[in-house]
Amino acid sequence: MSESTSLSVRPSACPGLLRIVASRDGGICRIKLPCGQLDARAARAIAEAAERHADGVLEATNRANLQIRGVHAGAERSLSADLLAAGLGPRELAADDVRNLLVSPAIGLDIATRFDAGPLARQLLDLLERTPRFHGLSPKFGVQLDGGESLAMLEHPNDIWLSAMSADEAPQLAFGVAGCPPRHARDCPPLAAxxxxxxxxxxxxxxxLFLDLAGDGQTRMRHLREMLGDETLLERLRQRLPFPLCQGTAVDNWRRPATPAFAHLGIRPQRQPGRALVGAGFVLGRLDSATLLGLADLAERFSGGQLRLTPWQSLILPDVAQIDAAVVLGALGNLGLLIDAARPLSRIVACSGSSGCARGLADTKADALRxxxxxxxxxxxxxxxxxxxRSCAAAHVAPYTLLAVADGRYDLFRRTDGLAGFGQPLARNLSLDAAGELLAVAGAIPDA
Ligand code: SF4
Known part of the structure; x- marks a missing residue:
């Protein structure tokens, strides 16, 4: 990496490929993967870089990216240089932060695909990377493109979302800002299509429009939406567009079909006959470099070298021959990944907690295992x-949240419609054992 390559493109607390952010367990380097996808060669490069410049610990993020933890002091530049040399950087260095396009990990392959959003996803990524003005967007600013796949994250709010309303070659895309595609009658309808x-x-x-109108400190679409309101925002948008927006009852009443829970784990058929997606989760979102090397080997043998990260801190191997799918799933299990949705660890997420983060009030990773x-x-x-x-590990509200209040002690919340934040408080200042007892009972209660 040349001297002109800055390790701090601009001030931000978010890690990036060129901006290694300090944490309690060392630096964090985030590698943004276009559409969550990488090949075996890139996976090996990441694993080797994590060994050489860090402690070999990796993390899958809830935006389908990978990050290297525990980067050694003084190794930051070499790490970034190795990752850039492996082709894992943006087309222009300043565009690293803006590569936040969330798509289904089954894009182009899902049996319920309404339209193949792959070409449009590449166009949008290209737009974000090649427009210098957009490089100033917040590293958290996110766009979601939903092709109607059955394997889709529909709970993470995005600054802009687009979702296919029908199943055809050139569908209408409903869109909205500062939220998610609506799934229930009570949800906010799309702005237009x-x-x-x-x-x-x-x-x-x-x-x-956002960059022209957002004032100081207004870094996200929700700020603009709160300031202008939907009608004014739409009017301003209409004034700038050379085509009309589609509005009316069909758009207002459109709701995104629900997706099955835990569909990211196990074997799913593809729209391509004889092919399957095989998915498995990382325990508490973590993996080590040896596991990533093992996954690269598996991908080369069974999925044409392709790996896809998911927003559930998991991975799928696509295009596996149906006849091999069970063998691949078993191999993922042997690598230590979660392949059974019924296992409690498949249903628990935990942030870095006090072992990796100075803000952590409890060792959430260790407590999650207990x-x-x-x-x-x-x-x-x-x-x-x-x-x-700050809720780093989950961009959505989980059915139950344990919020640390002290070492080994938590407040328990239950997700509840109409209640902001983590939901309804169920109990305060619980020991982990007491929290476990309440959750064991709650396990029998359907999600609110
Ligand atoms: S949620 Fe808080 S404690 Fe956990 S990783 Fe984020 S900042 Fe740190």
């Missing part, structure tokens, strides 16, 4: 252990 061919110009116009052991007979709907209110 456009034909898929007009989506790139729509997104480009929305981004320029909790999983307690809940082995009664897996809960989903539990998120959070070291503080």
């Amino acid at each position: 456009v034909p898929a061919a007009q989506a790139p110009l729509l997104v480009e116009t929305l981004l320029h 909790l999983a052991d307690r809940l082995r007979l009664a897996p809960p709907a989903g539990v998120h252990l959070c070291g503080c209110r």
Whole structure:
């Protein structure tokens, strides 16, 4: 890496490939993967870089990226240089932060695909990377493109979202800002819809509108939406677009079909006959470099070298021959990945906690392992252990949240419609054992 390559492109607390952020267990380097995808060669490069410049510990993020933890002091530049040399950087260095396009990990392959969003996803990524003005967006600014796949994260709010309304070659895409595609009658309807061919110009116009109107400190679409309101925002958008927006009852009443829970684990058929997706989760989102090397080998043998990360801190191997799928799933299990949705650890997420983060009030990772052991007979709907209110490990509200208040002690919340934050407080200042007892009972109660 040349001297002109800055390790701190601009001030931000978010890790990037060129911005290694200090944490309690060393530096964190985030590698943004286009559409969550990488090949075996890139996976090996990441594993080797994590061994050479860090402690060999990796993390799958909830935006389908990978990050290297424990980067050694003084090794930051060499690590970034190795990753850039492996082709894992953006087209332009300043574009690293803006590569936040969330798509289904089964894009182009899912049996429920309404349209193949792959070409449009590449167009949107290209737009974000090649437009210098967009490089100033917050590293958290995210765009979601949903092709109607059955394997899709529909709970993570994004600054802009687009979702296929029908199943055809060139569907209308409903869109909205600062939220998610609506799934229930009570959800906020889309702002409007456009034909898929007009989506790139729509997104480009929305981004320029945001950058023109957002004031100091207004870094996310929700700030603009709160300031202007939907009607004014739409009016401003209409004034800039050379085509009309589609509005009316059909758009207002459109709801995104629900997706099955835990579909990211196990074997799923593809739309391509005889092919399957094989998915497995990383225990508490972590893996080591040896595991990543093992996954690269497996991908080369069974999935044409392809690996896809998911927003559930898991991975799928695509295009596996149906006849090999069970063998591949077993091999993923042998590598230490979670392949059974019924296991409590498949339903628990935990942030870095006090072992990796100065803000953590409890060792959430260690506590999560103890909790999983307690809940082995009664897996809960989903539990998120959070070291503080920042909620790094989950971009959505989990059915149950344990929020650390002190070492080994937590407040327990239950997700509840209409209640902001983590939901309804169920109990305060619980020991882990007491929390486990309550959750074991709650496991029998359907999710709210
Ligand atoms: S949620 Fe809080 S404690 Fe956990 S990783 Fe984020 S900042 Fe650290």
